[in-house]
Amino acid sequence: MALMRWVAGVVGGVLVAGVMVGCDTPPPPDPAPGPTWAGSAPRSAAPPQAQPPAQEACPEGGVQLREGAGDAAMGLRVADVQLVNCGTQPYVLDGYPEIRLLDKKRNPVEAAVVHGSDGITASLTGVDGAPQRVELMPGQAAAVAMVWRNLVTDATVPAAEAWVLDVTPRPGAPRVELELGRSVDLGNTGKLGIGPWTAAAR
Template structure:
């Protein structure tokens, strides 16, 4: 069925609390760093059901120094058109909140969207102790 799930974690390495609210800005890039034709949507609609973390309502999360927050993600590696090139993200750019620097993450495993071109993300959530 090709269902995949992963998360991106932000660790506060500073000395002050770091406030996050809602969803980060996420962009998928190919191996060469070029942008992919992919839709990043809030929630799991159209990808799967029963993904409570991805479909959770957004809330304000304040990350204390040394603590972390994460964004859950879900997608399907599904090929619906054998003539189309499958989408595979190898790099992800994340802007945690408006005005924050864009962070570039080289992924250890690809975000292999197949030909669906759709990635569902949830809102920022606290990492449980």
């Protein structure tokens, strides 16, 4: 009996000690934080806003060229080029521009640029009007009509084709270039007829 009481006392003491030790056990440590990057935005930050496209700069002369409408029938070509006043001051035109034709590599294309449609066509094409003074306020445009024939009469002469217009809008003004989406395909006629500047239709 004494032995049983001694065993029971030992077991009870061990249980009490175990409970006391369990009470003194510290809680498990918090999980380590994830990696952080200095200067980085939170994951929930909104993506940066796209910047609007930059507007085309206005050239030194204060005007820009644009390719206008075109028409082709039975080898006769009619097209126009528009000049826009992108500056801040009025721009005055009087008469005809000076136009040079260039190929894709910007080499000169041999062709005569004449006023009117004489020798090209007898049809009304808009290039035979009388020169007049045109004053463009900022944002306004003028147009010049062009006419030519895509005709090959001599297979031994290379056909001429221009993809760039080098234009002096008025005497003394800086030249302005225009890359064309539709070529001036002269064949081997060697002649381009142009009209005077006119106010562009609004």
